[in-house]
Amino acid sequence: MGTGRVVAMNLFGVAGLTLLSMFGCSVAKDQSTGVRVDTQAAKVQSPSLPGAGRPVPALREVAWSFRTIPVDSSVVDPTAFCAAAPTGFTVAQKAGLSLYTYASDRESGQVTEFITHQHVGSVMGCFSAVVNADGVYYEQFYGRISMNSGEQFEGLGRCVIVYGSSPEAGTSQLVCSLKLTVVPAGYSSGILVANTLSRASYARGYNASSLATLRAFRQWPAR
Numbered sequence: 001m002g003t004g005r006v007v008a009m010n011l012f013g014v015a016g017l018t019l020l021s022m023f024g025c026s027v028a029k030d031q032s033t034g035v036r037v038d039t040q041a042a043k044v045q046s047p048s049l050p051g052a053g054r055p056v057p058a059l060r061e062v063a064w065s066f067r068t069i070p071v072d073s074s075v076v077d078p079t080a081f082c083a084a085a086p087t088g089f090t091v092a093q094k095a096g097l098s099l100y101t102y103a104s105d106r107e108s109g110q111v112t113e114f115i116t117h118q119h120v121g122s123v124m125g126c127f128s129a130v131v132n133a134d135g136v137y138y139e140q141f142y143g144r145i146s147m148n149s150g151e152q153f154e155g156l157g158r159c160v161i162v163y164g165s166s167p168e169a170g171t172s173q174l175v176c177s178l179k180l181t182v183v184p185a186g187y188s189s190g191i192l193v194a195n196t197l198s199r200a201s202y203a204r205g206y207n208a209s210s211l212a213t214l215r216a217f218r219q220w221p222a223r
Contacts, residue, residue: 061217064147066120068097068194068210078124085126085142086156092139097123099147102211114207121147127159137161143178145192145214153190153216154182171206172198183216190216 073079076096085091099121103113128140138160145153155178163173173196180190194212201208 060220061215062151063213063215064120065102065211065213066099067102067114067207068099068123068196068212070209071096071098076122076124078126081124081144082126082142089126089140089142089156090128091126091142092129093127095123095125095127097125097209099123099145099212111211115202119148121145121149130161137164141176141178143192145178145180151184151216152182153178153180153184153192153214155180155190155192157192159196167206168204170199174198176210176212180214180216186218187216188219190214 073096075098078094078096082091082094098119101116101118101120102111103116104111123146124144126142130137130139138158141157141159143155143157157176157178159174159176161172161174165171166173176192176194176196178192180192183190192212192214194210196210197206198209200206
């Protein structure tokens with residue numbers, strides 16, 4: 001190989017390294033395999049999370065996700081609870097519900113299995129008659145959520161009827177929410193939100209009856 005060619009190759013190598021450094025690229029060698037690795041490409045494939053490297057604060061909230069199944073009064077009896085509903089709350093319907101976990105795909109978040117049989121708590125619900133306010137149909141909701149882990153929450157809210165007779169006659173889709181004003185010691189507040197399908201059954205191919213999330217916030221320590 002001629003001297004001129006060697007010099008040209010060396011210059012090309014220097015120029016190449018200069019370009020790599022200009023564009024933020026670097027090349028390393030995997031000591032276990034001897035394979036050259038583009039570390040910049042590796043960074044692109046595995047982006048760091050926002051705030052990476054910063055101290056992680058103590059978690060100030062607790063959240064549960066679960067599904068609800070209507071049960072009869074021998075399992076969850078809301079009679080006494082609904083009888084003590086706040087003044088002005090007229091109970092038209094009572095419901096006892098059991099809470100269960102459900103399975104979801106960790107990559108997509110899609111629910112993969114409703115029937116998991118892992119019981120996590122119960123709900124006692126009291127509902128008013130349906131009210132029509134400017135074309136919005138809803139019923140008031142008073143409820144108590146009791147988790148098997150010991151936490152208990154109570155609150156007032158409403159269930160708004162989003163669809164009537166959908167996805168088929170005899171079913172309705174509702175969005176229910178509770179402002180949790182009675183919370184365990186050490187908590188300040190919380191909200192329960194449920195995507196509810198009424199009068200559903202597995203025999204008809206629907207999950208009964210809600211997919212819900214309860215999110216509660218802990219109190220800040222006194223200073």
